[in-house]
Amino acid sequence: MFERPDYRYSTRGRQLIFIIGVVFILTGYFLVRVAYVLLPRKVTTIPEPENEFHAPAPYILPPLYSEFHASELRLPQQDWTRTQPAQDEKFIFVSGHTRGLGWGNAVQEHILNAYLAFKSGRTFVFGNFTWNDDGSLWSDYEGTGKMIPSQIPFSVLLQGPMVGERFPPGYNTPRAVTRTYFDHVCPRKLEIDRGTLHSQLSSQTSSLEITEKWIYTLNDANEPCIQSTQGSGPIYTHHDIFGVRNSLLEIWPDLNRSPIITHFGWSSLVELAFDMNRDLFFPQTSDLPYLSSIAYTTNAERYTEIPGLMVIQIRRGDYQTHCRTLAMWSEEFVSVNTFPGLRDPFTVPPHEEYGNNTPENVEIYRKRCLPTFQEIAAKVAEVRASPAARGVRRLYIMTNGPQDYVRELKDALWILGGWDMIASSRDLVLNWEQKFVSQAVDMLVAQRAQVLLGNGFSTLTSNAVMMRLANNLPIDSTRFL
Numbered sequence: 001m002f003e004r005p006d007y008r009y010s011t012r013g014r015q016l017i018f019i020i021g022v023v024f025i026l027t028g029y030f031l032v033r034v035a036y037v038l039l040p041r042k043v044t045t046i047p048e049p050e051n052e053f054h055a056p057a058p059y060i061l062p063p064l065y066s067e068f069h070a071s072e073l074r075l076p077q078q079d080w081t082r083t084q085p086a087q088d089e090k091f092i093f094v095s096g097h098t099r100g101l102g103w104g105n106a107v108q109e110h111i112l113n114a115y116l117a118f119k120s121g122r123t124f125v126f127g128n129f130t131w132n133d134d135g136s137l138w139s140d141y142e143g144t145g146k147m148i149p150s151q152i153p154f155s156v157l158l159q160g161p162m163v164g165e166r167f168p169p170g171y172n173t174p175r176a177v178t179r180t181y182f183d184h185v186c187p188r189k190l191e192i193d194r195g196t197l198h199s200q201l202s203s204q205t206s207s208l209e210i211t212e213k214w215i216y217t218l219n220d221a222n223e224p225c226i227q228s229t230q231g232s233g234p235i236y237t238h239h240d241i242f243g244v245r246n247s248l249l250e251i252w253p254d255l256n257r258s259p260i261i262t263h264f265g266w267s268s269l270v271e272l273a274f275d276m277n278r279d280l281f282f283p284q285t286s287d288l289p290y291l292s293s294i295a296y297t298t299n300a301e302r303y304t305e306i307p308g309l310m311v312i313q314i315r316r317g318d319y320q321t322h323c324r325t326l327a328m329w330s331e332e333f334v335s336v337n338t339f340p341g342l343r344d345p346f347t348v349p350p351h352e353e354y355g356n357n358t359p360e361n362v363e364i365y366r367k368r369c370l371p372t373f374q375e376i377a378a379k380v381a382e383v384r385a386s387p388a389a390r391g392v393r394r395l396y397i398m399t400n401g402p403q404d405y406v407r408e409l410k411d412a413l414w415i416l417g418g419w420d421m422i423a424s425s426r427d428l429v430l431n432w433e434q435k436f437v438s439q440a441v442d443m444l445v446a447q448r449a450q451v452l453l454g455n456g457f458s459t460l461t462s463n464a465v466m467m468r469l470a471n472n473l474p475i476d477s478t479r480f481l
Contacts, residue, residue, distance in 0.1 A: 061147060062138055063433045068153040075164040077174070078181040085185050085224040089174070092117050092218060093125035093182055093227040096194060098234050103129055103157065103439055104459030105238070108335060108466075110154060112236045114162040114176070115251075115260045116211055120218040124176040125227075126163060128153050142318070149436060156433070157440050159265040159296065167259050168298075186225030192217065194232035204240050208250035242459070243331060245338040252336070261470045264299045266444050268292065273434040273441045280423040281309055281396060281445055300471040303448050310392045311449035312380060312481075313442075313461050314409065315370075316401035323369035326457055327362040329354055333456035336466045337480065344480040346456055369457050371481055373412040379481055380453065381416055388477040389451045396449070397424035398442040398460070447471070456480040 085091070094113045098106050106129045117124030128151035132139040139150045155163045164176045197217060201209050214235065218226060228235060241247045248255075255261060266274075271291040274281075282288065288304070296302060330351045332338055338345070346368055349361045367375060383389055395413060399406060406424050413422055425442055434441070439460055446452050446464035454461030461480075468478055 062149045062436055064137060064149060065153055065156050065433065068156050072153055072155055072164065072178050073180060075175070075177065075181075077164065078177050080181070080184065082185050083187075089185075090122045090218075090224045091125050091177070091182055091186060091226065092120060092122040093127070093179060093189075094235055095191075095227040095230040096233045096235070097127060097130070099130045099133060102459065103152075103437070104443075104463055105242075106130075107157065107463055108242060108459055109234055109236055110158075110162060111260060111264075111466075112207075112241075112255075115255050115258055116214055116235065117176070118161075118173055118258060118260055119211065120215045121173065122218055122226075123174040124162070125179055125182040126154055126176050127179040129157065152437065155267060156269055157267055157437055159267050160263045161259055162264070168263055171259060173259075182225070182227075189225040189227050190221060190223040191227055191229045193229045194235055196232075198240075205244045205247050206250060207236070207241050207247050210235065210241070211251055238334070242335045242462075245332045246340070248336060249339060252339075256470050261466075262298055262300070264467065264470075265296055265302065266440060269434060270437060270440045270444060273428070273430055273438070274444050277428050277430075277441070280421070280427060281306055281394065281448075283308065283394070283420070299467065303444070303467065303471060305450055305473060306445075306448045307450055308391050309394045309396060309445075309449045310380070310384070310389060310451045310453065311396045311398060311446045312376070312453040313398040313446070313455045313458060314376065314401060315455050315458055315460075316399065316405060319370055323365055323457070324362060326369060327357050327365035330357065330361075331457065333462075333480070334459055335462035336469060337454070337456040337462045339469070341475050342465075342478055342480070343476055344456075346480070368481055369455065373409055376409065376481070377412045377416060380413060383451060383453050383479050384416070384418070386451075386476070386479075388474055392451060393418065393420040395419055395422045396445055397422070398446060399425050401426075443467075449477075451477050451479065453479045453481060 079086075097113065098109050110126070114124050114126070130151050131141075131148060132150040134150070136150045138147045140146070141148045159165060161167050161173075161176060164178070166175060167173050197213060198204060198210065201213060203209055236242070275290045275292050278286075278290070288306075291302065294302070330348050332348060333346045349364050351357055351361060371379070380395075384392055397406065397409065399409075401409070403426055406426050410422050410424070413419070425438060428438060428441060430438055430441075443460055443464050446454070446461070447467040452461075452464060452468065454465065456462075465478055469475070
């Protein structure tokens with residue numbers, strides 16, 4: 001018999017075993033793939049629970065400021081055990097307050113509503129800054145796809161008597177309360193229709209007559225719970241007051257002396273944002289204290305001038321069309337921007353009809369409302385050459401313009417020379433809550449600047465100008481494009 005060769009340890013044997021193994025593995029893999037493709041198969045998945053809630057990732061939706069709402073409800077003057085007003089309590093709530101307009105419009109109206117309540121001796125009832133009151137939490141800003149809070153508590157923006165804090169010593173005026181508390185203790189209210197009351201005025205555009213008429217009506221009424229009719233709109237409107245030249249001048253001396261102005265303040269959220277970005281406004285050598293490190297005293301003592309800083313407001317976005325609308329309706333500068341003594345006044349050009357205007361007049365508005373890079377640079381150079389701007393080395397641009405636009409504008413302004421810093425609203429470092437009230441940070445900077453070059457058609461500018469006038473900054477330090 002022949003013996004079989006022993007392949008166990010020979011090189012040839014190991015090679016043969018390796019080849020057989022590889023063929024076996026490849027054949028098995030091929031058969032599995034064919035079966036996977038040709039044979040029917042059942043796919044099993046784990047079903048998701050019906051109506052399962054998926055929490056959105058952080059910072060997708062705007063903040064709701066729940067802590068500010070809760071803090072307002074805890075104001076000590078609000079006695080939640082009561083179901084009706086105390087014997088000496090009387091309230092006034094402007095139910096028809098501004099809705100769906102920018103916060104600058106809302107703040108200027110809020111100031112006058114609080115002033116009216118103060119003059120009448122009634123408790124001021126404050127609601128929220130309201131973009132939309134349909135019950136939604138968030139709203140699409142003018143169809144742009146940008147989501148904003150439908151309502152924001154005013155205490156997110158402000159501090160002082162207008163949001164329920166104490167009046168200064170010497171005043172017996174009751175502290176303001178929230179609308180929620182007002183509705184709680186006042187299930188029955190007397191409503192006053194603005195249109196009916198204002199029809200009795202000799203002038204619809206007199207801020208003094210409007211204020212005095214409401215004070216008389218409120219003092220003449222015995223009802224503790226009074227509100228204006230929501231459908232009748234704001235008491236102080238753009239059409240009758242804020243858009244009428246010098247309309248506010250009649251009440252300004254008294255308003256300016258009132259604690260509504262003397263103790264006006266920005267919220268801790270806004271002041272913290274200012275402090276965290278102070279390197280954009282102050283030189284590093286500045287020894288002025290952080291706002292968040294000092295106790296509140298008064299408007300004038302707290303918000304002192306920032307030496308060496310110029311602020312300009314350059315509005316874009318909606319102003320691309322808004323400026324033309326202003327021209328069509330031959331609008332004035334707004335609010336206090338028309339006060340006598342302020343530099344760079346605007347004169348409405350002659351026009352034949354409202355709702356239409358000539359190309360020449362539209363161009364006049366365009367230059368003052370939506371200037372070009374070259375026009376902005378020329379105006380900045382002019383203002384920097386004035387005595388009021390002596391020592392100015394830093395420039396801050398208040399703007400809602402896109403990054404590319406702001407970059408080009410900075411380039412045009414750097415060419416002027418003489419700057420240590422040029423920054424803008426787009427350079428602010430803000431947390432998520434501050435982001436949605438960043439305009440308040442801008443206004444705080446503007447009211448403190450050594451020089452302000454504002455847009456006379458803007459309520460953001462007019463609110464800053466109001467505080468500059470109130471705090472006695474030199475009148476020639478406030479200028480307009």
